[in-house]
Amino acid sequence: MEQISCAKVFDGEHRQYQHQSSELHCQMRFAVYLPPAALEAEKNGDTVPVLYWLSGLTCTDENFMQKAGAFRVAAELGIAIVAPDTSPRGEGVPDDENGAYDFGLGAGFYLNATQAPWSTHYHMYDYIVDELPELIEENLPISSVKSISGHSMGGHGALTIGLKNQSAYCSISAFSPICNPMNCPWGQKAFGLYLGNNQADWQAYDASVLLAKEKANLPILVDQGDADNFLVEQLKPQALVEAAQQSGSDIILRMQPGYDHSYYFIQSFIEDHLRFHAESLV
Numbered sequence: 001m002e003q004i005s006c007a008k009v010f011d012g013e014h015r016q017y018q019h020q021s022s023e024l025h026c027q028m029r030f031a032v033y034l035p036p037a038a039l040e041a042e043k044n045g046d047t048v049p050v051l052y053w054l055s056g057l058t059c060t061d062e063n064f065m066q067k068a069g070a071f072r073v074a075a076e077l078g079i080a081i082v083a084p085d086t087s088p089r090g091e092g093v094p095d096d097e098n099g100a101y102d103f104g105l106g107a108g109f110y111l112n113a114t115q116a117p118w119s120t121h122y123h124m125y126d127y128i129v130d131e132l133p134e135l136i137e138e139n140l141p142i143s144s145v146k147s148i149s150g151h152s153m154g155g156h157g158a159l160t161i162g163l164k165n166q167s168a169y170c171s172i173s174a175f176s177p178i179c180n181p182m183n184c185p186w187g188q189k190a191f192g193l194y195l196g197n198n199q200a201d202w203q204a205y206d207a208s209v210l211l212a213k214e215k216a217n218l219p220i221l222v223d224q225g226d227a228d229n230f231l232v233e234q235l236k237p238q239a240l241v242e243a244a245q246q247s248g249s250d251i252i253l254r255m256q257p258g259y260d261h262s263y264y265f266i267q268s269f270i271e272d273h274l275r276f277h278a279e280s281l282v
């Protein structure tokens with residue numbers, strides 16, 4: 001992998017890297033925040049734990065890093081943050097035929113597509129679960145002790161990836177996640193095109209279906225603004241709460257009055273999420 005930027009921030013470093021992805025068959029970029037403890041660890045061959053952040057529709061590796069205001073607390077806690085892109089990129093990677101924001105480029109939905117022409121490149125699930133952590137752990141002072149978080153489509157990604165790989169992650173959190181994609185327009189469009197029309201195949205990527213089936217054995221925190229324009233039609237946190245009740249899982253859902261879907265909301269509560277993950281990242 002090749003380093004393409006570096007900036008000092010809160011005594012740590014924000015860096016961007018690019019690499020050729022074998023899962024996605026294209027060049028990918030990701031960003032990492034290394035807290036001061038990681039820079040110290042880098043000198044001694046040690047590692048620090050990490051939070052993987054999955055962004056939402058239209059985002060790249062930049063949105064969270066530039067807008068969430070997460071570095072001061074990550075520096076204090078000694079937690080690295082890795083922010084990947086939200087889809088495969090580049091010439092030859094197919095996009096929505098109308099360039100829509102909710103499918104194709106910038107909208108990989110953290111799944112493995114099975115349908116042509118998407119199935120060649122759109123393997124974001126395997127990229128996040130396997131390829132990216134392997135690359136990170138091999139090349140950076142970052143350990144396999146990891147948690148996962150995300151926003152909106154990335155909240156869906158964090159919940160589904162965390163629930164399907166409970167032994168690999170210490171904790172899960174999400175801001176404004178798409179909780180029941182099988183039953184909302186964003187999810188139905190993406191799953192229909194990436195996975196085909198058989199809805200039985202969609203269940204493996206629906207957080208509410210997964211949580212209803214199996215009790216979660218790791219801590220889960222969800223924050224949702226009640227002034228979020230997407231809340232009723234797309235996000236459906238109540239489905240997640242009902243699923244948790246069905247399997248006897250403990251999840252914390254906090255409805256936050258007056259907050260919308262934006263990074264202003266994320267910036268307001270990211271400290272809580274980092275401290276929540278720090279309790280499990282040991």
Ligand SMILES: N[C@@H](CCC(=O)N[C@@H](CS)C(=O)NCC(=O)O)C(=O)O
Nearest residue numbers: 056057058059063101152153262263
């Ligand atoms: N109305 C938006 C919908 C997309 C959207 O709200 N994206 C959220 C995630 S679902 C986001 O994080 N956008 C980028 C940002 O705010 O930096 C658009 O058309 O771009």
